[in-house]
Amino acid sequence: MKSFKLIPVGAALALFLAASASAYAVTVSPAGPISLTGSTTLTKSGIAISCTATMAGSVTAAGGISITSAKFTGNSLCSLVTPTSLPWSGQVSSTTSLSLSGVAVDTALGNCGPSTVSASITENSTLKETIIGLSNQSLSGGCTVSGSLTTTPYLTIK
Template sequence: MALLVAAAAAAPAYAVTVAPAGAISLTGSTTLGKSGITIGCTANLVGTITSTGEITITSAKFSGNSLCSAVTGTGLPWTGAVLTTTGLQLHNVAVDVNVPLLGGACGPTPVAGTITENTTAKETLIGLHNQLLSGGCSVSGTLQTTPYLTVH
């Protein structure tokens, strides 16, 4: 699902500068696929980002239809890093889907995301495109950062 942004304890392999550093939230539509079922939810991830692109996600909540309340972020904090001006890597992304028969654990698995910065609209979007998680799961979605981030 919106298993998005997290950062490694080590500095990113590519020298990036992210501004502003500090508290961050990522909110947007996500889709989690498991056992042939697709669940569309709004993800709300909260954490921090450093000026060197290290990200830590400390809270992952999902809302929307009734199945979304059955999705729980696990193994927090998730960590990762902004690797380039257009991409990031998330580590140990994991959720638990608490529904009978079709539920279970998804992840922990590394996930790659894209970064799109729209300077005119002052928005930064994180894209997850059919990322496969262990447990027979996949996640896609687009999350907007608050605050707007610049990545150089």
Template sequence: MKSFKLIPIGAALTLCVAASAPAFAVTVAPAGPITLSGSTTLTNPVTSLGCTATMTGTIGGSGEISITSASFSGNSLCSHVTPASLPWSGQVLSTTSLSLSGVGVNTPLGNCGPSTIGASMTENPADKETVIGFAQQILSGGCKVSGSLTTTPYLTVQ
């Protein structure tokens, strides 16, 4: 006959709580409306397009992100780039990284996304700015996107 070992209830509860806890919990301040703006480059198999991006949305105190609008300016083609699949949702993953899902744009040269991209977050307390950086992030449709966006307001992540 097989023998079974019983796990004490406290140990079992600890295992369940540990398995359901996030790997890293963050606190973002201030929570509320957010604007991101800066240079971006969209590359597809045919060409590269550099534009200034302006995005607006909200960020929660636990790092949840919702981008509800995006516009692109710069050269004449940039005004024809439009966001697709808004809102884009995401999460601040740590003090130095975030993930954004559903990112997509429609361009005169073809559509890119929706896809999930990863980005770095860098706080610069001396200049009171937070910079979101992403390099060669792959979007469906054969596109890659890179950029450096500064947040308004300045965010701190702990």
């Protein structure tokens, strides 16, 4: 009869958690202050408000995100879009995606959010650009948001 060695349950769980954590770990470089600028469209009650968004915050080497300020400019309705519930926090979850929680704005049409939005990440190493893409992300209050924001500095995600 063969003899089997049993791994204690705690050790097996620790091995599983270590393997799982490394499968989802990202490294963002450079860590520190970031700004994001680009076009966004907020839609509420069938009315679309297209603005230029300018945001500032920080990102950690482990992919933690904090957006501490946001401003919307462009047409006259853009000046009436006011960010609320700052800071918005999130996480880079892979080399191609992130999520941001607590996203909320007040508008002339009513409140949108707070909600969690998902975004794509596209790196263009030739142009040294990192683009954050939002595609019809739902916010509570009957709103959706889309847009394309470029980060400064250029971020690499591994």
